Amino acid sequence: MNHIVEDLVSSRGIESTFIDAWGKPAVVKDCTKSKLLKAMGYSVDDESILEQQVDEQLSNQWLNMLNPVQVIKHDEVFTFPLRVGIEFAAEEFTAQLSLESGEVISQSFEPVEHTLLNVAQLDDEEIQEYAISFEHDLPMGYHSLSIEHKQAELAVSKIIKTPQRCYIPKEIEKGRKIWGLSVQLYCVRSRRNWGIGDFTDLSTLVKHAADQGADFVGLNPIHELYPSNPDACSPYGPSSRRWLNYLYIDVEAIDQFSSKGVQKWMQEENVEATLNALRAVEYVDYEGVASIKLEALNRVFEAYKSTYLSKNTKQNKAFKAFVESGAESLQTLAVFEALQEHLKKQGQEFWGWPVFPDEYKAYDMPAVAEFAKANKERVSFYLFLQWQAALQFEQASEVANNEGMLIGLYRDLAVGVSEGSAEIWGNKSLYCTDASVGAPPDILGPLGQNWGLPPMDPIKLYEQAYQPIIELFSSNMHASGALRIDHVMALLRLWWVYKGDDACDGGYVAYPVDDLLAILALESQRNKSLVIGEDLGTVPEEIRSKLADNGMYSYRVFFFEQAKDGGFYSPSHYPCQSMATLTTHDMPTLSGYWHCDDLALGKEVGLYPDDEILATLYDSRHENKQHILDSLHGHHSVSSNISHDVNHVGMNTELNYALQTHMATGTSALLSLQLEDWLEMDKPVNIPGTFKEYPNWKRKLSRNLEDIFTDEKITALAKNLSNRRKVASSD
Incomplete structure (x- = not known):
């Protein structure tokens, strides 16, 4: 490696060594470091061009009188x-x-x-x-x-x-311990939705949860996906993290749904029969839902436009104000979606901008401007969808406020956007599309992980005065009492994998963590939104201290909180400044964990290379279950009805609920419990490392929303949780 490359590796924040998940030093290969520089745009294979690039970069830095941005701490x-x-x-x-x-x-x-x-x-x-x-x-x-x-x-x-730290509600600062429910919104069944959970379901869930003593409802990422490619349904691989998934719009709640034209279509096309079929299926039929919702939304939009948007009405003024405030980011998304729809009608699968015709490969191209002008009405339609989604989400937030929830809605910010996204299409210089973010090998993923999400270039982010990250934090905290940042380590460093390489052959790239944390604190205070950092995986201890000092809450998952002897830490030993939970969207449900359904599914879909590894996992699970029983009995969290011997214990309602109430006695300020575990479900919502092998992000809840909170066992569980949280608050 020549000296120019060595200097660039250092100046561009590419780490040569790191501590792996087993606490051992790991070395990044020289070829990996060169590839990561190549992904950043450097001609590492031609020394003369590389030298010229470095000279130009240095000259530009000195010829600029001012830095593009400067963050001043409190x-x-x-x-x-x-x-x-x-x-x-x-x-x-x-x-x-x-x-x-x-x-x-x-x-x-x-x-x-x-x-x-x-x-x-x-x-x-x-x-x-x-x-x-x-x-x-x-x-x-x-x-x-x-x-x-x-x-x-x-x-x-x-x-x-920027302020000293992120926002923390005063009651939580004073020691109040609260609990809430987490839910994948698309999973929600109801007798009235259109085959997928929507914002009206969310409002209903918020009200019921508040009645039971919950202080928040946590959501999966509700970022916009792809209207013209509905089966690209992972909430963690969105098209835009600033805007909302239009599929969560309750069509019937929009003014003009009741208009004659829309109702005539409903009757003539026998839409209710289609909706009944979409509600009845076990997994969300994204193609079916998108088809019927887009058709209905098109008709509602035409009626709304005729009644309000073609005149000087308060609705038209509000719509224009929304579009103006969304600025170029919103316009980019709407044009992208109209263009993708247009290309799809030509009979081809244009899954994203990399396969668009050359003249449409970026938002700032002349042909795109011509398209937007010629298709102004379709662009306006997609702007309208975002407006309606925002209004309905804000309404759900208002329900939480009116019900007296301390936090209310709690959102989840994905770590990136997928390669074909509108976000990259609109700002291609910001992203390094020849790389993807992921994770190095760890206990849960021994081969490493590649998430297929191109990373932001830290230097370009700085040159753009951090505006993309400011907008990202601001929009995701809007009308939300808390924000969970998925893979919060992204603020410090990201594991980059060069396109085509194995995930284990990646390397860490540093980000301006102090500046990003300061901006996060500013937006958190402005929006009065508490921040939780998902700090799982390979996390240096010093970053946990930095996050805590910045007012961010740690994320503690019961099944990962184990001592060296295998025993599980008591929740009473968790940091107060944390959110505790039993499971996550990437883990089995409580029932699935106890019965090893995740291991059986993993074998079925080919996750394990041989039976020996699978046998080791079964043995480890058996030992862990015994340790869990020991902990529950040791803390008197479960009755003598449950045996002390794991060989005689299957998962049942008492054990399920005992695990949840055990967590409620802990010291974490926040406790999040999954609605799936209230319903004692067994199937997971996602199996990491799979794509087509399992219907990820599609499994629905087992019961209708209207029926969940009439169940006396569930209401008794909620009451018990509230009581135990009150006791924990007074300790």
């Missing part, structure tokens, strides 16, 4: 770096700070009167970098700094002043 004095040619160092400049409030603060200065930081020689010109002290205190928020010389604006930078 206790820091505002000092900004300024780069000028030596001949201008003694001249007068004006720093003009435009605050978010509209106030403008000006300060004149001569660079030479401030601290000299560095000097660079570019060709025949000497560039000097000074630290300019700004004499005024800054309020929290997003501000703009401009530098003027002789009344000419020379440079602009974004200045972000």
